[in-house]
Amino acid sequence: MFKIIVLSLLLAILLFTNIAESFANKPTVHHPARTKSTMKKLNPPKAAKVPHIIQIHGEELIDNYFWLRDKNWPKVENSEILDYLKTENAYTTETLKDYKADYEMLYQEIVGRIKLEDSSVPIRKGNYHYYSRTEKDSDYPIYCRKYVAENAPEEIILNVNELAKNNSYFNLGEIQVSEDHHKLLYSADLLGSDRYTVQIKDLKTGEHFKDVVENTLGSVIWHQDGSGFFYSKLNDKWRTEAVYFHKLGDDLKNDVLLYKEQDPTYWVSLDQSGSKRFLFISTGSKTTNEIRYIDLTANPLKPVVIQSRHKEHLYDVDHHGDYFYIRTNDKGKNFRICTTSITQAEQANWKEFIPHHPNIYLEGFYLYQDHLALSSKENGLTKIKVINLNTQKEDILDFPDPTYDAKLLYTTFDANAVRISYSSLVTPDSTFEYTFSEKRLVPLKTLEIPSGYHKTLYQSERVFATSKDGVKIPISIVYKKDLFKKDGKNPLYLYGYGSYGHASSARFSRSILSLLDRGFVYAIAHIRGGDDMGYQWYESAKFLTKWNTFNDFIRAAEHLAQEKYTSNGNISIVGRSAGGMLVGVCINERPELYKAAIADVPFVDVLNTMLDNTLPLTPVEFTEWGNPQDLQYYQYIKSYSPYDNVKAQSYPDLYVTAGINDPRVTYWEPAKWVAKLRDMKKDDHLLLFNINMQSGHFGASGRFDYIKEIAKEYLFLLITHDLVKKET
16 A cells, blocks of 8 residues: 555655763864854854764774764754854854845745635545635644535544644654544654654544553654554564564553564564454564554454565455455565455465566556555556456546646545546646546646746756766756747756655646746756666666665756756756755755755765664665675665765855755765865865754744745855845
8 A cells, every 4th residue: 555655655755863971071162252243254164173983894984073963962952063053054044034025035935825814625534524725824734634525514533733833843754543533643853853652532522532552753653443453563673673562551560562673674664454354463574574464343452464474475464345455466566466365464475466567667556345446557657557456447547748747545435436636847736626527637626836836938948867877867957938948058957856766746846946046947857766767767766776766866967958948057947855865965066967956855965874783774775775794785875975075176156955854864964065065175165054953854844834935945045046036
């Protein structure tokens, strides 16, 4: 099921948390003077250099900025470190302060494209319609329901704004109503640390139960009888390794341990069948997994293995009637779908339902009472197929744009239609239902742009670059027609990710219109390392082939310049997390190609992180990058790790972000990288570092604060491309 796929990707993207060692020497931070006369022109911050030496494979690795790791992390209390980070923020603020009017213009533009009072498409569950809505000045959604009756009043079941009040950060994880509709289960993270606390609200009284579970990853599932819920706790290494059942009203110490994983390279995740009968416990890495099921109609609760793990085998499961439906890569990288009796679930009994195809990547499926909805990719474009399980007849849904994003949205097992989300670089997000009986696509909602948007003013394209080894790399492109001449003069914003098998979707962006309307071309490079063109696309750029990711991106930039969408030196590249690593490699290798770069929460200290297997998530990541305790992986990772390959050369203008509470890419990775760049680069180009002192990996949690972060990054791009001028 898609839940399993999405969760595994999220877990795959989780990058490393650590507890730092004590300092060998207490460093000194060099602060720029802060008098009235000098604040108008701050000098860039300069971090002290305190050598920290690691002996490995007969070599010495010298890390001059290791001291930026607070030994008490996740608490960051060291005054020297905090002062340095604050100085970086002050420098960024001071550098941008002469562009306040342009910043405010960008912010208001983006806000103006958002329908501030809006609501989602309702989902019927039992006798209620459930939906969420936002109010004009609110940062967070309000979750509501209405009884299925004419003129039924609205019932607010959870106002996230009330929960977030007095918190500088708030992220809602899971929200789930019990089958009897009387209780609400939800989880929340108040720091950005990805540690969620689970609570239960009585929807009759509005009161909260005393049952509170801390330190979860946020995923919780009700037992179908409402007697309690299942959860998986995070251990001190930020890893989920055990599944528990909590009975409402019981002491937490009496929670039933259902399963505990012993392999430290494996994660445990939870899912439930669409039929609600089975709980699935998946444990695995990015290359191998195994799944247990628990029949929720049985007593006692007993996990049963569907198929035991074996190397390089991945599968996921859903339930329908007397059968499990299983998506598996046992016969090919692009997966096939099998069925098997729930009483004989082992692999030996699997019967093929949809065969493997070398050119069709089966992404996932959903089951309904009489239908299966399948999402697949052909030539990198999503296809959706609806199969009648009684007649085996198929309906294929096609989409009009040259590049787009289409997703299945699951509602309920007894739904009479499959819901679909569709978007493209020129088409605002739209929600449709494809009715099973009438076989008709019904529009339910289209994203409104209050300030106005005319699709015909913009053009999207899909082109292919040829990478270093001859592979064709797809690129999705959009621009405003009357501002694009294809003469190489347009500035270009090139986005990439290329890791963990995570595809980069060509979906609509309201905020990017601010750049398109100023003459930018926006492009997405669908480079290897993601699964944009199939699962083999991912596997062909990891371990000892990771350089394919970086070469693909560089060739995409060169191709767009050669074809006159832009020109060398007029390109801004952008990436987040592992995409920030991509940015770091590319500006080390080909700095002359780029005018500017944005690296959001970038994973740039790859070698040091992967060498320290005491760090919480490093063992899990060995199946993505390799273990550098092995000499060949050490040498290969060292060849691209951005922090280790900073050179004494000119670099493009650079904007870097971090979150102080980020457990995925810890704050010191970008902090160390920025410090080393400042020391070594041979130019006077902008290098700005903005660290959010109250959030984690995903930046600000409130929608307005998040827009402010986007506006600041866009302002940086306009400054570097000389599209704004300082205020006088």
